[in-house]
Amino acid sequence: MASQEPVTGAQIIAEALVAQDVKYMFGIVGIPVIEVAVAAQVAGIKYVGMRNEQAACYAASAVGYLTGRPAACLVVSGPGLIHALGGMANSNMNCWPVIVLGGSSDANQETMGAFQEFPQVETCRLYSKFSARPNCLEAIPSVVEKAVRTSMYGRPGACYIDIPGDFVNKEALPNDCIIVSEGANTMDIGRTVLQNFYPRHRLDAGTFGTMGVGLGFAIAAAMVVKYEAPGKRVVCVEGDSAFGFSGMEVETICRYNLPIIIIVVNNNGIYNGFDEESWANMLEAGDPASIAPPVSLKPNARYEQVMMAFGGKGYFVHTPAELQQALNSSFSDKNVPSLINVMIDPQSDRKTQEFPWLTRSNL
Ligand SMILES: Cc1ncc(C[n+]2csc(CCOP(=O)(O)OP(=O)(O)O)c2C)c(N)n1
Ligand SMILES: [Mg+2]
Numbered sequence: 001m002a003s004q005e006p007v008t009g010a011q012i013i014a015e016a017l018v019a020q021d022v023k024y025m026f027g028i029v030g031i032p033v034i035e036v037a038v039a040a041q042v043a044g045i046k047y048v049g050m051r052n053e054q055a056a057c058y059a060a061s062a063v064g065y066l067t068g069r070p071a072a073c074l075v076v077s078g079p080g081l082i083h084a085l086g087g088m089a090n091s092n093m094n095c096w097p098v099i100v101l102g103g104s105s106d107a108n109q110e111t112m113g114a115f116q117e118f119p120q121v122e123t124c125r126l127y128s129k130f131s132a133r134p135n136c137l138e139a140i141p142s143v144v145e146k147a148v149r150t151s152m153y154g155r156p157g158a159c160y161i162d163i164p165g166d167f168v169n170k171e172a173l174p175n176d177c178i179i180v181s182e183g184a185n186t187m188d189i190g191r192t193v194l195q196n197f198y199p200r201h202r203l204d205a206g207t208f209g210t211m212g213v214g215l216g217f218a219i220a221a222a223m224v225v226k227y228e229a230p231g232k233r234v235v236c237v238e239g240d241s242a243f244g245f246s247g248m249e250v251e252t253i254c255r256y257n258l259p260i261i262i263i264v265v266n267n268n269g270i271y272n273g274f275d276e277e278s279w280a281n282m283l284e285a286g287d288p289a290s291i292a293p294p295v296s297l298k299p300n301a302r303y304e305q306v307m308m309a310f311g312g313k314g315y316f317v318h319t320p321a322e323l324q325q326a327l328n329s330s331f332s333d334k335n336v337p338s339l340i341n342v343m344i345d346p347q348s349d350r351k352t353q354e355f356p357w358l359t360r361s362n363l
Contacts, residue, residue, distance in 0.1 A: 006331055009137050009167040014039035016144035024063050026056040027074030032165030033103035053080050057087020061098040070097035070151045077104045078116030088127040088158040097151035098158045106166040124160035133162035137172050176232055178221040182214040183239020186265040190237050212245030214238050222258035240266040253337045254310035261330045262339040264303045268346040270295040275346050307339035315340045
């Protein structure tokens with residue numbers, strides 16, 4: 001899928017179904033699958049709201065018989081899915097392809113007795129050829145592809161895909177953006193959690209660990225996508241120290257109006273720093289040139305104002321909700337650069353590792 005906006009799990013499911021040529025969906029919505037039905041309609045799938053899941057599954061499987069390609073049957077968790085089992089068993093016996101999509105309780109509530117929690121994947125195994133729960137948003141397209149393929153090949157039949165409620169609204173970065181990153185913790189941790197999905201879509205401080213490369217790399221990426229892959233976005237994730245090495249290139253970005261999104265992960269320092277109050281207390285104790293830890297930078301520095309000084313958009317955020325909002329706005333501003341200055345706990349550190357060499361610079 002090529003998307004420039006942050007995508008939700010519901011959209012990923014809908015687009016994955018469209019990519020597999022699924023044209024019809026029958027079902028009954030409720031928490032947590034309403035968004036999946038809406039996303040399916042937006043993606044061009046015809047949705048028919050039925051009155052009982054059993055009939056919905058009979059209908060979806062009949063489309064499979066009539067057209068040779070499976071339709072989807074969308075049901076809610078627990079009782080919704082259980083009602084669909086009759087339709088799944090029937091389509092399996094008839095050799096009619098059908099894809100049943102079942103909402104389920106949030107993944108992090110598994111075994112805790114969540115609302116309508118039921119061992120859905122295990123249950124469906126007896127009524128289908130394939131029963132699986134994608135383990136992350138990125139896995140959805142390949143699980144959908146496998147389900148559709150399995151439903152048609154060999155002896156056709158029913159396939160089941162389980163969708164935890166928290167997947168439906170979970171947002172992912174657009175999967176075709178170019179990620180640029182530099183810093184120490186910011187880049188190291190970023191390498192594990194900010195995934196790129198295509199080759200040559202990640203640039204960072206690399207083997208030589210050179211700070212100051214990020215903005216130049218981001219400008220280059222924005223120029224290349226402008227002429228060779230219009231619409232793709234460049235997201236540049238910078239430590240606050242790393243940003244400082246080439247921060248004035250923000251003026252270049254604004255001068256050429258390059259729609260780069262810079263995210264400064266601000267912990268007031270190199271590796272870590274002081275919060276504002278500790279910094280003020282320390283200043284009372286003496287000359288910062290003598291006592292300030294060499295890693296510290298000015299607390300709560302307003303890097304987003306550098307972007308605003310040249311006409312770009314700036315955001316100063318403290319909470320995940322504010323960050324999500326700033327990201328949404330930045331991704332929808334397709335022609336303006338943005339800088340999101342994200343304050344994090346200045347003392348937070350890498351996780352303690354089993355092998356100390358993994359975090360040898362233990363500042
Ligand atoms: C040109 C250059 N100067 C200095 C360094 C040493 N150095 C390594 S990472 C880093 C900055 C790390 O701080 P930050 O970018 O804020 O990332 P954080 O670890 O705080 O997330 C510095 C100065 C370097 N790698 N390259
Ligand atoms: Mg830092």
